[in-house]
Amino acid sequence: MRFAIVGSGAVGGYYLAPFAGFSGASRLPAGPIWSDPFTRERFLAVVQEVAHVARAEGVPLAGDLPDRIVAYMDAVPATMRASLLIDLSRGKRIEVEALQGSVVRRGRALDVPTPIMSTLYALLKPYAQGAPVPPRA
Secondary structure, three states: OOOOOOOOOOOHHHHHHHHHHHHHOOOHHHHHHHHHHHHHHHHHHHHHHHHHHHHOOOOOOOHHHHHHHHHHHHHHOOOOHHHHHHHHHHOOOOHHHHHHHHHHHHHHHHHOOOOOHHHHHHHHHHOOOOOOOOOOO
16 A cells, blocks of 8 residues: 555545445444444544554655545545445455555554554454355364
């Protein structure tokens, strides 16, 4: 994942990895994630984790990054689902390694804690190659 602000609207990796992680782990679209105050707070905290990793890599960040993400999330349809959730619900491979895994590995390499992203990664990692096959009893 390349840390970059995309245009003046959506915010690239700072938004995508957190939203895909929350949507996939909760199996919910944007509305329920964003409308719950506690979940919204955790979502914004994981955005900060991604930003801390980017800063540790020397990536300059816009000072209004959190405000831009709030504005973007306020504007998306409540029914919007991450493509990761769509693939997950269809039993397909998901991009957990490129999104959540990338942030976690980069944070670890830089000694930047990513506790929320690490949890999302742990929850989604078993589905990286599609629906896991349960062991036979």
